[in-house]
Amino acid sequence: HAIRDVTADAYGGWRFVTNLQAGGGLYAQRIVTRRHYDLEGAKAAALHSAHIEVEAAE
Numbered sequence: 879h880a881i882r883d884v885t886a887d888a889y890g891g892w893r894f895v896t897n898l899q900a901g902g903g904l905y906a907q908r909i910v911t912r913r914h915y916d917l918e919g920a921k922a923a924a925l926h927s928a929h930i931e932v933e934a935a936e
Contacts, residue, residue, distance in 0.1 A: 925932060
């Protein structure tokens with residue numbers, strides 16, 4: 879029942895819409911994420927995990 883409760887029934891639909899709207903919409907969430915997320919750190923971690931070295935720009 880747990881999977882149905884959060885995905886397929888009326889409660890699941892209500893919860894999805896509530897979560898979507900509570901954050902100010904997808905566009906607002908994207909703006910906030912880009913403003914506060916350490917993108918350069920994530921890129922560096924991904925490159926390190928892939929064993930890729932990038933020369934520093936001058």
